[in-house]
Amino acid sequence: MAAREYGQYCGVTQALELVGERWALLIVRDLLVGPRRYGELAAGLPRIPSNILAARLKELQAAGVIRRAPRSRIVIYELTPYGRELEPVVLALGAWGFKAMGDPRxxxxxxxxxxxxxxxxxxxxxxxxxxxxxxxxxxxxxxxxxxxxxxxxxxxxxxxxxxxxxxxxxxxxxxxxxxxxxxxxxxxxxxxxxxxxxxxxxxxxxxxxxxxx
Known part of the structure; x- marks a missing residue:
């Protein structure tokens, strides 16, 4: 069993194994707004280490959540149709988290x-x-x-x-x-x-x- 697996046969468990790693859902959040270049994703998540961003992008691609899409001379990342199904999940999670935000630091x-x-x-x-x-x-x-x-x-x-x-x-x-x-x-x-x-x-x-x- 891989270290990141929970060892349970459950839809929630499977979802967490796909997008539950730190920063993964924030990458999805930003891609819900629109396709992004690597540098744009890094700029939108200024605290993410570059090696972690690269790792998460590879993991999300392997899971079929995002894909690389060459555009002219650049490469962008975008959600797949499967990945876009996360939109109501992300919005609901945001509404739930809003209740506990408190005052900004x-x-x-x-x-x-x-x-x-x-x-x-x-x-x-x-x-x-x-x-x-x-x-x-x-x-x-x-x-x-x-x-x-x-x-x-x-x-x-x-x-x-x-x-x-x-x-x-x-x-x-x-x-x-x-x-x-x-x-x-x-x-x-x-x-x-x-x-x-x-x-x-x-x-x-x-x-x-x-x-x-």
């Missing part, structure tokens, strides 16, 4: 891909379906995301652009998403700075993206 960061997955996790499509289409330019620390909500459809892309509401915030955005901090209070206390657009659209954002803490 100084050394903790928000990456574009981690924030994108947080927004996907918190997105309430049934609420959004009853609201007008809205675009948000969210500047979360160094992360710039353009968030477009059109009925039950959500699109999150990197960068800035035309938006109905542009705002800047930091790690405390989790307090807004959890409902711990009302939108008007978030603005009054400086947790959120409205850069352009009507401030009351932050109420719409908070209604559209919500996770109970």
């Amino acid at each position: 100084e050394e903790q960061i928000i990456t574009p891909d981690s924030m994108t997955i947080t927004l996907r996790t918190a997105f309430r499509s049934q609420v959004a379906a009853a609201l007008p289409a809205t675009a948000y330019a969210a500047h979360v620390g160094p992360t710039d995301l353009l968030v477009r909500v059109d009925g039950p459809a959500l699109s999150v892309t990197r960068g800035d652009g035309p938006a109905d509401l542009a705002f800047a915030t930091g790690q405390d955005i989790h307090r807004l998403i959890s409902g711990d901090l009302a939108p008007e209070r978030a603005i009054a206390t400086g947790v959120v700075e409205v850069l352009r657009g009507p401030a009351d659209l932050l109420d719409r954002f908070a209604s559209t993206f919500h996770l109970a803490a």
Whole structure:
């Protein structure tokens, strides 16, 4: 029996043997946002040692979760259809973990891909379906995301652009998403700075993206 096997005939055991190694699910999380080059994966996981990243990529390829896809002169990594089946698992795990996050520590960061997955996790499509289409330019620390909500459809892309509401915030955005901090209070206390657009659209954002803490 290999050292990483648990010796049990069980679906949960098999899943853990495939994606339960440290960093593996975070690689999957980032690839759920989109295909990535090796360097992009390393930049999105700044604490992962290069030998561990290389090992996890090989393991996930061997498991049929990801694949290497040559594109012109570069090689990218992307999820296979089997790997994409992990999306509801990752989102559910993120919602579960959100309840225990507490206050951010100084050394903790928000990456574009981690924030994108947080927004996907918190997105309430049934609420959004009853609201007008809205675009948000969210500047979360160094992360710039353009968030477009059109009925039950959500699109999150990197960068800035035309938006109905542009705002800047930091790690405390989790307090807004959890409902711990009302939108008007978030603005009054400086947790959120409205850069352009009507401030009351932050109420719409908070209604559209919500996770109970």
